Amino acid sequence: MNNKTMNSLKKAIFDNKVIVMFVILCAACIIISGTSVSYIATEVFTRFGRNTCLVLALIIPCMAGLGMNFGIVVGAIAAQIAVFFVVHWGFTGINGLLLCVLMCTPMALFFGWLLGKMFNATKGAEMIAGLVLGFFADGLYRLFVLYILGGVIPFDDPNLLPRGFGLRNAFDLTGSLKYALDDISFATVLMVLGAILVVVAFVNFLYGKKVGQEMSVKEFVKKLITGVVVIVASVVIKVVLGLNVLFGGTRLILTDVALFGGIGAIAYAVIQFVLKRPKKGEKLFGNLIKIAVVGALLLVGTMIPAVREVYQSVRIAACTYGIIVFFCMFNNWLTNTRLGQNMRTVGQNRAVATSAGIDVDKTRIIATCISTVLAAWGQLIFLQNLGTFNTVQQQSNVGLYAVAAILVGGATVQKASNKHAVVGVILFHTLFVVAPLAATKLAGDSAISEYIRMFISYGVIAVSLAMHAWKSVKPISGERKEAEGRTTWGIFPCGSGKG
Amino acid sequence: MTKEKFKKAIDVIGLPRLIVFCFFIAIVLTAYFNDIDVPSYFSSTIKYWGMWAVLVLAMIPTIKCGIGPNFGVSLGIVCGLLGTLLAIEFHITDVVNGMLPGFGPWASMGFAIIISIATAWLVGVGYGRVLNMVKGSEMTVTTYIGYSIIYLSCILWFRAPFGAPEITWPLGGKGVRNMIAMDGSFGYLLNDAWGFYIGGEKGIFIPTGLVLFVLGMCAIVHLYFKSKTGLAIQAVGANPNFAKASGIDADKMRIKGVAMSTILAAIGIVVYTQGFGNLQAYTAPLQMGFICVASILIGGATTTKASIIHVIIGAFLYQGLIIFTPPVSNKLLAGTDISDTMRQIIQNGVILYALAKAKGGSSNE
Numbered sequence: 121m122n123n124k125t126m127n128s129l130k131k132a133i134f135d136n137k138v139i140v141m142f143v144i145l146c147a148a149c150i151i152i153s154g155t156s157v158s159y160i161a162t163e164v165f166t167r168f169g170r171n172t173c174l175v176l177a178l179i180i181p182c183m184a185g186l187g188m189n190f191g192i193v194v195g196a197i198a199a200q201i202a203v204f205f206v207v208h209w210g211f212t213g214i215n216g217l218l219l220c221v222l223m224c225t226p227m228a229l230f231f232g233w234l235l236g237k238m239f240n241a242t243k244g245a246e247m248i249a250g251l252v253l254g255f256f257a258d259g260l261y262r263l264f265v266l267y268i269l270g271g272v273i274p275f276d277d278p279n280l281l282p283r284g285f286g287l288r289n290a291f292d293l294t295g296s297l298k299y300a301l302d303d304i305s306f307a308t309v310l311m312v313l314g315a316i317l318v319v320v321a322f323v324n325f326l327y328g329k330k331v332g333q334e335m336s337v338k339e340f341v342k343k344l345i346t347g348v349v350v351i352v353a354s355v356v357i358k359v360v361l362g363l364n365v366l367f368g369g370t371r372l373i374l375t376d377v378a379l380f381g382g383i384g385a386i387a388y389a390v391i392q393f394v395l396k397r398p399k400k401g402e403k404l405f406g407n408l409i410k411i412a413v414v415g416a417l418l419l420v421g422t423m424i425p426a427v428r429e430v431y432q433s434v435r436i437a438a439c440t441y442g443i444i445v446f447f448c449m450f451n452n453w454l455t456n457t458r459l460g461q462n463m464r465t466v467g468q469n470r471a472v473a474t475s476a477g478i479d480v481d482k483t484r485i486i487a488t489c490i491s492t493v494l495a496a497w498g499q500l501i502f503l504q505n506l507g508t509f510n511t512v513q514q515q516s517n518v519g520l521y522a523v524a525a526i527l528v529g530g531a532t533v534q535k536a537s538n539k540h541a542v543v544g545v546i547l548f549h550t551l552f553v554v555a556p557l558a559a560t561k562l563a564g565d566s567a568i569s570e571y572i573r574m575f576i577s578y579g580v581i582a583v584s585l586a587m588h589a590w591k592s593v594k595p596i597s598g599e600r601k602e603a604e605g606r607t608t609w610g611i612f613p614c615g616s617g618k619g
Numbered sequence: 620m621t622k623e624k625f626k627k628a629i630d631v632i633g634l635p636r637l638i639v640f641c642f643f644i645a646i647v648l649t650a651y652f653n654d655i656d657v658p659s660y661f662s663s664t665i666k667y668w669g670m671w672a673v674l675v676l677a678m679i680p681t682i683k684c685g686i687g688p689n690f691g692v693s694l695g696i697v698c699g700l701l702g703t704l705l706a707i708e709f710h711i712t713d714v715v716n717g718m719l720p721g722f723g724p725w726a727s728m729g730f731a732i733i734i735s736i737a738t739a740w741l742v743g744v745g746y747g748r749v750l751n752m753v754k755g756s757e758m759t760v761t762t763y764i765g766y767s768i769i770y771l772s773c774i775l776w777f778r779a780p781f782g783a784p785e786i787t788w789p790l791g792g793k794g795v796r797n798m799i800a801m802d803g804s805f806g807y808l809l810n811d812a813w814g815f816y817i818g819g820e821k822g823i824f825i826p827t828g829l830v831l832f833v834l835g836m837c838a839i840v841h842l843y844f845k846s847k848t849g850l851a852i853q854a855v856g857a858n859p860n861f862a863k864a865s866g867i868d869a870d871k872m873r874i875k876g877v878a879m880s881t882i883l884a885a886i887g888i889v890v891y892t893q894g895f896g897n898l899q900a901y902t903a904p905l906q907m908g909f910i911c912v913a914s915i916l917i918g919g920a921t922t923t924k925a926s927i928i929h930v931i932i933g934a935f936l937y938q939g940l941i942i943f944t945p946p947v948s949n950k951l952l953a954g955t956d957i958s959d960t961m962r963q964i965i966q967n968g969v970i971l972y973a974l975a976k977a978k979g980g981s982s983n984e
Contacts, residue, residue, distance in 0.1 A: 241975040248690075248758040252970045255909075259963030267957060563778065571773040578767035585760050586753050 138584060139530045142547045146554060153557035158433040160553055165374070167549040169302070169440040170505045173498030175522045175541040176447040177491050180454065182536040184487035185467030188523045188581075190250035191235045191488070195495025196515035197261045198227040202496075203503060204265070204287065207296050208277050217300040217504060224496045231257075232492030236485030243470075247533070247585075251519070258516050265511055287511045298507035301500075302437035303370045309442045310354035317347030371435035378418040378431055385415025440501060447494065448538040454490070463487050467534070517577075524548060524577040527584040551576060632919075633976075635969045639917050639936055642965075646943045653950045660942055662824040666810060667938040669829035670894035671914065673836050674887030674907065675934045677880045678915040682925040683844065684876030685856035686750060688912040691761035694746055695739050695884025696904045697772045702735030702885065703804075703892050704795065704900075708783045712804045728805040728893065735885035743881030747874030758922075765908045776900045799898040806896045829894065836886070837927045843879070852876050856923070913937060913966040922977040940965065 133140055150160065174192065181189040202224035206216050235253060242249035269275050270285035282288055321343035357363045366376050389412035421427040454460045466473040466483045473480050499518065503509055526536055528551075529544020555576060556569025629637060651657050674692065681689040706712075711730045716723030746764070753760045776795040781787055785803055788796045800806065812828025843849045854862040855872040862869050888907075892898045915925055918933020944958035 238971065238975065242977075244755075245758060245974055245977075247756070248762060249971065249974050251759070251762065252967050252974065256964060256967035256971055259960055259967060262960045263957075263964065266960065267952075565777075568774060568777050571770050571777065575767055575770035575774060578763050578770060582760060582763035582767050585756065585763060586749060 136530055138528060139543060139547065142528050142551065146547060146550045149551065149554040149558040153554050153561050155554060155557055158430050160550065161374075161430050161434050163553045164546060164550050165434045165436060166505070167552070168545055169437050169444070170502050171498075171521070171525065171549065172444045172541065172545045173447050173501050174495055174518060175498075175525050175545050176444070176451060176538065177494035177498055178522055178526050179451050179536050179538065179541065180463065180494075181487045181491045182531070182534070183455065183460070183467050184463040184484055185470070185534075186239055186250075186484060186487060187247045187533045188250075188526070188536075189488070189491050190247060190254050190519040190523060191239075191257075192491060192495035192498075192522060193254035193515055193519045194231040194235055194257045195228050195492040196499040196518040197257055198224045198231055198492070199496040199499035199503065200261075200509075200511075200515060201227065201264075203291075203293075203297065203500070204269075204280070207291075207293070208275070208280060210296075212296045212300075214300050214304065216297050217500065220297070220500050221497060224500065225493055228493045228496035229489050232489035233485060235492060236488035239488060240481045240484055254516075254519050261515070262512055289511055290508060291511050292508045293503065294507055297504050299370075299437075300504045301439050301443070302505060304439035305370050306367045306372060306438035307354045307357040309439050310350055310357065313442070314347045314350030314352075314354060317350060318344060321347060370437070372438055373432060374434035374436060375422055375428060375431040377436060379422050382415040382417075382419035382422070385411050385418070389415065437505075440505065443501065447498075448542075450494075451538055459483075459486065520577055520581070521548075524580045527580055533585065548580075633972075635972045636917055636919055636936075639940065639965065639969070643936055643939050643943070646940070646947050649951070650943055650947050653947070655946050655950065658818070658821060658823050660946065664935065664939045664942050665823070666826055666829070666894060667942060668935045669809075669826060669833050670891045671887075671910070671938055672833040672930060672934045673890050674884060675911050675914045675918075675930045676836060676840055676927075677883035677887055678911055678920070679840060679844075679925050679927070679930065680852070680876040680879040680883070682915075682920060682923065683856045684852045684873050685859065685923070686757045686761075686873065686876065687922045688758070688915065688920075689761060689877070689880045689884075690758060690908045690912060691746065691765035691768070692880070692884040692887075692908045692911055693765035693769050693904055694742050695735075695881035696888045696907060697768060698739040698742055698881065699731075699735040699885035699888035700772070700892075700898065700900060700904075701738060702731040702733075703889055703898055704779075704781065704786060704799075705734050706731040707785055707799065707801075707804050707898075708781050710783065724805040724808045728808055728889065731805070731889050732886055735889055736882050739882040739885035740878055743878030744874055746881060747877035750877055751870045751873055762908070766905065769902060769905050773901050795900045797899070797901060799900070801893060801896055801898060805893050808893050809890065810894050826894075829890070832890065836883070837930070840883070841927055848872075848875065909966060909970070910937070913969045916969050916973045922973055937966075 150157075174196075177192050177195065178189055181187075199220065202220040205223065206220050209219075211219050235250070238249055238253055239246045266286045269287060270281045275281060280287055280291075321340055324343075325340040357367045366372075389408045393408055422431060455464070462473070462478045462483050463486075465476060465478060466480050470480050473483075495518070499515070503514075525544040525548040526541050527544065528548045529540035529542070531537070531540035531544065552573060555572055559568050559572045647657065650660065674696075677692050677695060678688050681687065706727045709730075711727040712723035714723075715726035719726075749764070750757050750761070778793060779795055780793065781795060786795055786799055788794065809828040809832050810826040812826075813831075814824060814826050814828070816822045816824055844853060851862070851867045852872045852875060854865070854867055855869045856876075859869045862872070888904070914933040914937040915929055916933065917936050918929035918931070920926070920929040920933070941958065941962055944961055945956050948957040948961075
């Protein structure tokens, strides 16, 4: 028994070796730098809200067998072009941001379609193609914002184009789009969520028959009530004074979130346990215990002074985090649809997918389009939080950081999930915050930190790509020699240039 | 019928090469009709062609052994920079000049090249082993290894315990400075050797030493691929399974190819540095890998086929374009320098075209 536990522990560590390595690295950097945990927590939560959506955009193309989509740069470009025009027209706040979304989505779809075509032309080398295409698009974008805008297309705005052509280098969003999303209060988010639930329930009930997803009246009423309850809750938060102070503002304090989240999680677990009475050993039972334990830990945290202090210093932008949850849910939802299943089949084996009647190329293009649109929205969230950005260069490292983050979270080129994205963003950005501090402490100079950051990003990608490729080559050269001969000769009768 | 022939001809020449070539001719003609000093720009083109040719030559061994263009030449570049820095650090020029006047720079450059070759061979063998583990996704892996190694070298340069006053920061402190003047060692050595003008002082300058060196390197590489080992490497690239069947150790040949590519890159950066007159440390070589890949592709190579002539043509066209664009765009677009953006678009466009033409060029299905 003991031996077995040891073995499973060993296996767990080995399976998550990348995560383990980075946790150790982060811990070492935190100890060396001697930074307060409150500071790190504040920074990491801000960066988490800012970056996670971009990372979540990588999951769907990965499922469709396209590997890590370095081409999300084109999505970011679409978002930035939309931002220029919206700021030029003078729209501000959430209206401006919604207009950005409206503008950049068709652009991102078009770019995504082109990207997908490129990926289809370079099957087997999508990652390098995505990378080079990112640079290429970067060049075209620079041509557009520096020379064509104002130079060829008339665009009169002395604020944005001080020389008459070519956008100014630093783009300040203060007073226009900065915090457009972050400044939406929790109560409003709840109200919108409730409204969406009600609408979805109605649509499903009325039109579900046509798509083959029929809904019973009972289910409809249940969903309707959930939506109404959420709306009522939002109204209650706005009206009741105590709750108004806690949840009415634009930023939630982590202490409150932990407190109510913990109570909520435990209550949910208990209610589910009582209502469903799952038996021991059942999967649901284990999940409920996990939820309850997490809830309890959150609660206990609020009572320990040191942890409470960290909790108190962190502010969470309700709407942005809500959208992250929405992105995760979207990814999960898509995986379970027919389209998602097709993508998975295409990702596993294109030949099988073709013989099953799936249009491989089309599926891959759809996956790329979705990813590009998500990336464009992610970049909008990123920009509104950052508040100021470099016109020419802001998009160029988007793919690099996103891919590095998800790989740190334990994803491979073939398998990536929401969990990998979330864990990866937390670890990668913790390291991003503390590694330069630690380096400064060790080397006594801060100029080195930029090199260390870039080295970490590129190094992570190089190592994990190499490790992945190694894993996928090894079994062939080992026990399945015969199979190797057959497959190689089967697919490439005259041999190919590459080994 | 003629249309088909035309299409076929374009296919053989390659669309991007045709576009780049026509573009180059157009730019040179525009320069000529706009009173731009064409001969002097031609002189720089030849100079930069010589400086880049050896670096571009480093693409040949990896393409021939089936790995594809080596995006990771940065490894060799870092080795070459190390060799050059050591030559400056030990004041080889002054020491040898003391014994044999006039031979100092040559000895210094020889020393730099020997050190570079030694380190590049070691690094290249290790790199080759890594690439043998990642068969099928070499291009992606080499790109990222190349990038990360440059930033690793930045960290190294930042802390490296060099003592020569030319290398360290003028205001004291550790580490290598951004730009190191090569005047005291072997700057412009090959460029100036036996150089002469065609058509008087205002004509085209031919850096004979540099041209001879480049042609010599090309000849060495050409002869190497005619030798037994070279043929074995090409056999592995053409068909690994046939090579295996005829008793060639494919993995070993691939390692040899990668090591040779790394060595050529190391020599290439030494030549580049002497021609540039300054040693550029830190992130300056970051995009060199991409430039080399783009150059050889413009010259007519594909991800699976390349020859010396592709190197010579490609390096010339690419550098010519880079050198002629700024003055022309300055003249035509009233003081704007569009050349860097153009370079980015052309360079990556050419690589993309080659990738698409090769259908990804990779067999990891």
